[in-house]
Amino acid sequence: MDVSDGMREAALAFPNSRSNEADESTVPDSVACELYKHPHGEHVALLLDLGPNDEDGAAWVTWCTDGSDVKVRRKPYCASKSPSGKDVCWLHTQHRGGCSWERYE
Numbered sequence: 001m002d003v004s005d006g007m008r009e010a011a012l013a014f015p016n017s018r019s020n021e022a023d024e025s026t027v028p029d030s031v032a033c034e035l036y037k038h039p040h041g042e043h044v045a046l047l048l049d050l051g052p053n054d055e056d057g058a059a060w061v062t063w064c065t066d067g068s069d070v071k072v073r074r075k076p077y078c079a080s081k082s083p084s085g086k087d088v089c090w091l092h093t094q095h096r097g098g099c100s101w102e103r104y105e
Protein backbone atom coordinates (compact mmCIF):
# COMPACT_ATOMS: atom_id res chain seq x y z
CA MET A 1 0.00 0.00 0.00
CA ASP A 2 1.31 3.46 -0.82
CA VAL A 3 1.86 5.79 2.09
CA SER A 4 0.07 9.07 1.44
CA ASP A 5 1.25 12.50 2.57
CA GLY A 6 -1.60 12.53 5.06
CA MET A 7 -0.50 9.25 6.61
CA ARG A 8 3.09 10.49 6.78
CA GLU A 9 2.02 13.73 8.47
CA ALA A 10 -0.14 11.85 10.95
CA ALA A 11 2.77 9.59 11.91
CA LEU A 12 5.11 12.54 12.35
CA ALA A 13 2.55 14.41 14.46
CA PHE A 14 2.82 11.99 17.39
CA PRO A 15 4.90 13.09 20.39
CA ASN A 16 8.51 11.86 20.23
CA SER A 17 8.32 11.25 16.51
CA ARG A 18 11.06 13.78 16.00
CA SER A 19 13.14 12.84 19.02
CA ASN A 20 15.22 10.57 16.84
CA GLU A 21 15.34 13.19 14.09
CA ALA A 22 12.61 11.54 12.11
CA ASP A 23 11.43 13.46 9.10
CA GLU A 24 9.40 12.79 5.99
CA SER A 25 12.10 10.51 4.62
CA THR A 26 11.99 8.29 7.74
CA VAL A 27 8.48 7.12 6.90
CA PRO A 28 8.48 4.53 4.11
CA ASP A 29 6.84 5.31 0.76
CA SER A 30 4.95 2.05 0.79
CA VAL A 31 4.21 -0.65 3.33
CA ALA A 32 2.96 -4.22 3.38
CA CYS A 33 1.01 -5.99 6.08
CA GLU A 34 3.31 -7.38 8.75
CA LEU A 35 0.93 -9.97 10.17
CA TYR A 36 0.73 -13.61 9.25
CA LYS A 37 -1.44 -14.16 6.21
CA HIS A 38 -5.00 -13.66 7.29
CA PRO A 39 -8.17 -13.78 5.23
CA HIS A 40 -10.16 -11.25 7.22
CA GLY A 41 -9.71 -8.20 9.32
CA GLU A 42 -7.52 -5.17 9.13
CA HIS A 43 -3.93 -5.14 7.98
CA VAL A 44 -1.21 -3.34 9.87
CA ALA A 45 2.25 -2.00 9.15
CA LEU A 46 4.80 0.09 11.03
CA LEU A 47 5.18 3.66 9.84
CA LEU A 48 7.49 5.21 12.39
CA ASP A 49 9.23 4.18 15.57
CA LEU A 50 8.40 6.58 18.39
CA GLY A 51 11.25 5.83 20.79
CA PRO A 52 13.36 6.24 22.79
CA ASN A 53 11.64 3.75 25.15
CA ASP A 54 9.91 0.53 24.20
CA GLU A 55 6.75 1.80 25.88
CA ASP A 56 6.69 4.73 23.51
CA GLY A 57 5.69 2.30 20.81
CA ALA A 58 5.32 3.34 17.24
CA ALA A 59 2.95 4.85 14.73
CA TRP A 60 1.12 2.08 12.85
CA VAL A 61 -1.17 2.27 9.88
CA THR A 62 -4.12 -0.08 9.68
CA TRP A 63 -6.32 -0.63 6.67
CA CYS A 64 -8.90 -2.98 5.21
CA THR A 65 -8.23 -5.26 2.23
CA ASP A 66 -10.29 -3.07 -0.09
CA GLY A 67 -8.12 -0.08 0.81
CA SER A 68 -10.74 1.61 2.96
CA ASP A 69 -10.70 2.61 6.61
CA VAL A 70 -7.06 3.70 6.67
CA LYS A 71 -6.05 4.82 10.15
CA VAL A 72 -2.76 5.95 11.66
CA ARG A 73 -2.56 5.08 15.33
CA ARG A 74 -0.01 4.94 18.08
CA LYS A 75 0.36 1.58 19.80
CA PRO A 76 2.99 0.10 22.11
CA TYR A 77 5.06 -2.81 20.91
CA CYS A 78 4.04 -6.38 21.73
CA ALA A 79 5.75 -7.44 24.96
CA SER A 80 6.05 -11.08 23.93
CA LYS A 81 9.47 -12.67 23.92
CA SER A 82 10.51 -15.99 22.46
CA PRO A 83 10.98 -18.92 24.88
CA SER A 84 14.74 -18.61 24.51
CA GLY A 85 14.51 -14.91 25.31
CA LYS A 86 16.63 -14.08 22.30
CA ASP A 87 13.94 -12.67 20.09
CA VAL A 88 11.27 -10.12 20.68
CA CYS A 89 8.12 -9.46 18.71
CA TRP A 90 8.21 -6.34 16.57
CA LEU A 91 4.46 -6.15 16.06
CA HIS A 92 2.19 -3.95 18.15
CA THR A 93 0.49 -5.04 21.35
CA GLN A 94 -2.68 -7.12 20.95
CA HIS A 95 -1.90 -7.89 17.34
CA ARG A 96 -3.63 -10.71 15.50
CA GLY A 97 -1.92 -13.97 14.66
CA GLY A 98 1.43 -15.21 15.84
CA CYS A 99 4.30 -13.13 17.12
CA SER A 100 7.06 -12.31 14.68
CA TRP A 101 9.62 -14.37 16.61
CA GLU A 102 7.55 -17.52 15.99
CA ARG A 103 8.76 -17.45 12.41
CA TYR A 104 12.32 -18.01 13.56
CA GLU A 105 12.06 -20.49 16.41
Ligand SMILES: [Zn+2]
Pocket residue numbers: 033034035036038042043044
Ligand atom coordinates in the same frame (compact mmCIF):
# COMPACT_ATOMS: atom_id res chain seq x y z
ZN1 LIG B 1 -2.77 -8.24 6.67
Ligand SMILES: [Zn+2]
Pocket residue numbers: 078079080089090091092095098099100
Ligand atom coordinates in the same frame (compact mmCIF):
# COMPACT_ATOMS: atom_id res chain seq x y z
ZN1 LIG C 1 3.67 -10.35 19.38
